[in-house]
Amino acid sequence: MRRNLSKRKPGQTQREAFVGGFRSYLHGSLRRVTGVREALVRAALSQPGHFHPEDLVAALQRQGVPISRATVYRALPLLIGAGIIEPTGEQGGRQLYEAAAGRPHHDHLICTGCGKTVEFFLETIEALQRDVARLHGFTLTGHRHEIHGLCPKCQTRAAPAETADDRDN
Amino acid sequence: MRRNLSKRKPGQTQREAFVGGFRSYLHGSLRRVTGVREALVRAALSQPGHFHPEDLVAALQRQGVPISRATVYRALPLLIGAGIIEPTGEQGGRQLYEAAAGRPHHDHLICTGCGKTVEFFLETIEALQRDVARLHGFTLTGHRHEIHGLCPKCQTRAAPAETADDRDN
DNA sequence: CTTCATGCAAAAGATTTGCAAGTTC
């Protein structure tokens, strides 16, 4: 199901292939390859879906690699530049990211009840967006499209009280 | 062009009609009607497009009504509840709002160069969103759809250096 | 051994909250 966009030697995991790509990126931009940065790349690729910088800190510390928030925040632009992750919107004043890693573009259907997210992609919508941009003389550079709703489970639990207050699962 | 969704006596401006609606809302929710809150409603309705809480503070102080940020932040949920404004996304860690005031739904085309925003609405896209939600068993409650690009002017100026760093302006 | 990376603590910016004093109902 997942396209194999980065060449890799047999026996090398896809994740390690991306770590290698990150090294090349760093070399190419005259930055330094460090263990901490590689660990960050692995941690970012291990995140299930959206994640917050804090999640990376937690992930690394959990596996015994102490790291400071400052380092994570300073590394994020590098991971973005290398195409490993991409910002996917802010929530409650916190910027979220997700592993991009060569995956095709997609948008999100998000449950306001439990935070569950489903990825979706409709070429029709993409095309219409291009139309809108062109119509107004804009050069399209990107977009953010989130559909909000209640997932099946949350509709059942349906406590007809709060709706958008229970952030985070 | 603008629908008249709130009944009003002749001679009463549309804005005052909304102020009146806000009073009703406060009464209905057992909150108190204060001059500061009414001033906030007028200030919010006077904002040209997207605005930040700080803009309301500035607007009120400019017209001689001193107000503290805390009060503005505490009033925002009320204005939202009354349907006067609605949050329209975060940018750079700051939550933005815009006057909802009975205007029909629309999404935004935003210039990443100068921040200029154009409103758009395509029923086709709206319908597709409903389809996506239904397909996954979600009950649609809302969405956020922003198209990002460079407006005609910014394409001309086109300093082929920075792209997304010159926020504001 | 020069340059860049890291950690720590402090700084900055947005938003929230505790508390005393002022208003609305």
Place this chain on the structure above:
DNA sequence: GAACTTGCAAATCTTTTGCATGAAG
């Protein structure tokens, strides 16, 4: 007069930055 609002200052929270120390090339 009781309950709610407001302003102020202090507190939070996320992200950034200065600086001294440590590691990569």
